[in-house]
Amino acid sequence: MNASVFVTVTANPSIDRTVEVGALVRGGLHRATAVHVQPGGKGINVARALVCNGIKARAVVPAGGAEGEQLISLLSDYSIEVVRVAALGPVRMNVSVIEPDATVTKLNEPGARLTAAEAKALADAVINASHDASWVVLAGSLPPGVSPDFYAELIHRLANDDVHVAVDTSGPALRAAVSAGPALIKPNHHELEEAVQSPLSTVDDVISAAQQLRNLGAQAVLASLGRDGAVLVDSEGVWHAEAPVVLARSSVGAGDSMLAGFLAAGGKGKQALVSGVAWGAAAVSLPGSTMPRPDDLRPHLVEVHPRITTGRELRGDN
């Protein structure tokens, strides 16, 4: 096994347009002050963050239509090994509107339907691409036509290989993936609430929810909590860490950057959490979904709380 290859899977990729405006007024005309067009979808972002830090990444992605061509062309700016799976339907366009205080309003398209044959070709491509992987990251929503069991089935198919699987998704796909026993899941606050079907207002609530998902099969839970940092719950313990962001620009992709930083630092324990939180905070300070490079990272600013303040109220996403 080549321990340095990270494979990412983005079943529902996107071209991300981030539009910066003044204060958003529902129904109003807004003239953009800046626009960023970047390759998107969670697995693609994880791969971008890894290669921006000199780490080898292979991205498996279905890409159809003129937008698929554009996605592949945008990806050529990065040294990612791209495994393209042919698809008929076009890649979606997702729009993020950013206000001056860095509030994000996101409009995500559902993505084009994948046929049963395309979904099978995607799954087979993932298995082929994973033969020398240390980690396989299954990330983002599933497009129409793809069963919510898609990630769970991949986890089962990869179980005999010497790879770890990380999952970052939501809803029924997350619940199915958890039962398949992945090494790691990375829900955000909202996804965690949805997975345990209960509101989570304190750090203690987050830890209990993470334990519930570990009881259901996930080996470790890395919960990203926006400006409240992140909580890691695994077989060795529980940690909460956070880092300040001096000037927040855009949190789009911060969770993906966080996951990449966590995996880049070994994918388990306190030091990986510190790395993840540093990469997440750095992404927030950059425009659009720009991924941090080594010079952007400030791991010394990450605070790991020696004792978890269980009753601490969460301040909200960003």
Ligand SMILES: Nc1ncnc2c1ncn2[C@@H]1O[C@H](COP(=O)(O)OP(=O)(O)OP(=O)(O)O)[C@@H](O)[C@H]1O
């Ligand atoms: N305002 C902020 N201040 C400091 N750190 C932040 C802030 N927002 C995000 N972060 C850092 O980035 C990480 C990921 O953020 P968040 O929880 O918003 O991820 P997410 O919802 O999965 O994002 P996305 O889906 O856009 O990738 C957090 O765990 C935290 O470390």
Ligand SMILES: O=P(O)(O)OC[C@@]1(O)O[C@H](CO)[C@@H](O)[C@@H]1O
């Ligand atoms: O619609 P999904 O698949 O849940 O999320 C897609 C997405 O919002 O996730 C990334 C940020 O994490 C963006 O690049 C992309 O637009």
